[in-house]
Amino acid sequence: MIKVVIIGNGNVAQHLLKVMLKTDEVTIVQVFARNKNNISHLITENRITSNYDEIEEADVYIISVSDNAIAEVASNLPFKNRLVVHTSGTSELSVLDNKNRKGVFYPLQTFSKSKVVDFSTIPICLETENESDYKTLEILANLISKKAYAISSEQRKSLHVAAVFVCNFVNHLYQIGNQICNENRVPFEILQPLIIETANKITELSPKEAQTGPALRNDTKTIEKHIEFLQNSNYQELYKLLTQSIQNVKKL
Structure with missing residues (x-):
């Protein structure tokens, strides 16, 4: 079982939340969203927070926000040495804060909130700093998709x-x-x-x-x-x- 916290409530965050909620081997511990109303139709309110200090422990923290906000969000996380990833196609691994282990979990697809997608067909591009974290992301990716690729920041x-x-x-x-x-x-x-x-x-x-x-x-x-x-x-x-x-x- 992989425990996940999703940080964000935009298109990508909502699609990831939907597919992971349907995946038995994944537990959505929590969603961090500044506006609970944007995400409360998908998950119960007791699992939504807008307070960084209330973020619970998980195996993977997925930051799914605008590229401009990734660095700020990563720096505000109140813990250290945990696996924190972003979902951006253009932001480098280095945009994440050094206090945590870094990774990228980038689903290459066009997402609209009102359009259902088949996640099993979506390529997920992965990048980490070490092999053990890559394995964790690879397992997570393979639980929701049939296509996972090791892709560097420059390739991405x-x-x-x-x-x-x-x-x-x-x-x-x-x-x-x-x-x-x-x-x-x-x-x-x-x-x-x-x-x-x-x-x-x-x-x-x-x-x-x-x-x-x-x-x-x-x-x-x-x-x-x-x-x-x-x-x-x-x-x-x-x-x-x-x-x-x-x-x-x-x-x-």
């Missing part, structure tokens, strides 16, 4: 940048596509099978092999028509930039 930083491209930027392109559909009274759902097939295809092909479209074919007439159709100058520039980027990759 590269993963997070890559994730912004394949998730956040792609989702923004969905938003643009949705807006174009709405403005022209076309149901966005017509594009959803295309979106799903494009995502599924890269499980079998490399992204370069899966690339299609007018930019790859150098279909200049179609490209010109698309740019002319777009009334938003920002979208025009984005279309040109992405077209050029695709064509540059093709030349490699």
Whole structure:
């Protein structure tokens, strides 16, 4: 049995709390949350605290707060020589306070409070200062996921940048596509099978092999028509930039 204290009440903290509450081999000892109302729908109030001095003993303390707040939270913990980890994709191991043993428990996924996720498919990136602490985190990760990876701070930083491209930027392109559909009274759902097939295809092909479209074919007439159709100058520039980027990759 692994005893866990979760510090935070945002998207990642809530998803971790939900999956760990359902895991028999994990005991959620406590949740630290400055606003109990944000987390009280998931766990009983007697296991929520907003007082650092009331934090109970556990095997792992998971700090799941904004990157800017990690160092402050870690420095405010009133104990020493315990395993304290954060869930950030970009913050180094060194951001944690030296008085405790340090680690990273980073689930690489996009989280929204209202959207249920299958945690068993989520890669969890782990980093610690020593082997015994890594083993503890690996056991914890394997209890909630089928995929745990030893990833250094520098590797994790590269993963997070890559994730912004394949998730956040792609989702923004969905938003643009949705807006174009709405403005022209076309149901966005017509594009959803295309979106799903494009995502599924890269499980079998490399992204370069899966690339299609007018930019790859150098279909200049179609490209010109698309740019002319777009009334938003920002979208025009984005279309040109992405077209050029695709064509540059093709030349490699």
